[in-house]
Amino acid sequence: MTAGDQVLIWTTAEVDGGQVPAEHLPYVREILEWSRDYLVSSHEQLGRSGPVCPYTQPSLRKGLFYLAAVQTPDVPAAIEGLRSWHGRLTATLSEDDQELLTILLALPHLDYTDSTELDNLQREAKDHFVADGLMIGQFHPVCDEPGLWNAQFKALRAPVPLLAVRKLVVFDLPFVIDTDTHAESYLQRFAPDIPTRIRDQLVKRVSSPSEDLATAKG
Template sequence: MCLSTEVARLENPDIRAAFQSGLDWMERFVMKPHPHLGRKGAVCPFVHPAHEGKRLYFCAIDCREMCFELFLEVMMAVPALFGRIAEQLTTRRDLLSLCIFPINLPVANYYKFVDCAHSILKPIYMVAGLMIGEFHPLSTATGAHSEGIRPLRADVPFFAARSMAVHDKLFIDRASGSVGQRIHELECYLRWTRSSLSLEDIARCTARIDELKHQLIGDEDHADAAV
């Protein structure tokens, strides 16, 4: 593991190449505005301050001969690692970001080791107060504000974990998720951001959770009646 500002010093050529490719893409795309983003500012406002503030860490997992189950087991340990790093920081813990690069991952496995893994890991990371993003060259995910941008289409595959923030409401409670998943995400969001939310936002979030729970009960009753 190393800081994003120390990538050039790494001795392992495979890890250095993956980290440098990821960093180059971040500097070229993520840290800058985009005409199709749908809002002002950088594609991700977190990355540049984290990089410049020495709060952006990179680590690698060699997936050359790793099975999917073992990969998930390793990724499950990331929230604890994130917590240990955070404990060592005395300032700007809010900027801490950890990027995990699955090096030597065949292109044919991107869908499983990145996209599917993200679907499995996100609910677990959110319990720990973390958001996790998934990036790879074949990503088809569109932006939260515009379908004219592919913000997760990176030059190399990697995951990015950081502490949950108020604006993460954009990335949860989406129509594509199940009702149960959306309730879980909102409950985690409210737990970890409550101190930064206004009373009105807390009330809206609580009301939305109650609404979804009633919807879930209604769907279950409908399913029982159908049987």
Template sequence: MQLYTPIEIEQIHQDIPHLIEIMEWVKSFLGRHHPDLGRPGPVCPFVPHALKSNSIQMAVIRAKNLDSQQLEEIVRHYRDIFLDITPKEKELAINKAFLLIFPDVQIHETSQLIDGIQQKLKPSFVESGLMLGEFHKQNESSGLHNPNFRPLRSPIPLLAIRFMVESDLPFLLSPDNPYLRIRYLEAYLKNFAHKLTDKAKLNDAYQALALAKEQLKEENLVKY
């Protein structure tokens, strides 16, 4: 049985509209097919299963009067919680997700706060076997199958935490920085090299890692 204080009730009252809006967006956008997607199925293939298994959890983060460093600590805290309550059933773990909603972050702040936090924390998340995604109205990231589709636009700024999956390889190849690509690809291979059934994808990962190392070596030679 859950007991609530007056302050907690007031906070819940303020948070409910944001939770409902994002839940509707998850169901109606991420969990369904979009004509501009460029492939069959829902925008996020895992959402229908996550909804069915009740594996999505959300939190409203009040960012007002908090700086980026404080917000980073909050996101790291949720990462630790996410890892601590891993489902014992492996088939459910793939559908597990945290959505951290930031209703106080204004549109002009999303680049610094949402994108900035995601870029800073993504390496440590990936090395923990997780993905950290940034969603907001101005997100210009394109879809894998249609460069004109914007799958990461949400009605309220948010960061999504989920487990890394085999199909995440393309998302780990994007950094121009070869050092970052090496970190991402080594983490990917650590998680999947022993169980990847798609040998072509495994070869792609190893080749990309070799190219990133070669690029880093060449850049260091030029620098020094």
């Protein structure tokens, strides 16, 4: 599938079947294999029970897991196009399935030894994504972002630099308190339906900025 002139997107079946241009196939296959192995598994350093990403397995099972590649030199424009494409895909889905729709955008041209450029791309895109009710996260071979439940566990490390996009859910509070704008978008979308334990964590964060939100997802 083509998302405008900026991004190519494939289902997992298309990736498995080799229906991907040769210049992209090795990278998207490597990311898919990593997703099926690492993201769906538990990890002794994770700091909680369950898989590294609780959304990946149901997304894979329901055919709502997509791989994508950039086909323009203008990477920020491609990322912006991905936001629109995610919206088109979710338009025909139920509310539950919308939460499972996931797109991983491979960015193998970025530096594998320094995540700065990827971090900047994610940071620059995040305002628009969160405002649209979407999460955009970065994964990189040397990503140093601490885990939510164990700061020593680098949960966002992947074999290929990539950006992951899915719908923003109420349990994403720890990911959107980095700026007032993101927090406001979150509150406008979910208040007053925020679960009590999430609301308590938000109150603690406001009253004590250094408070650790690692248990926000319980």
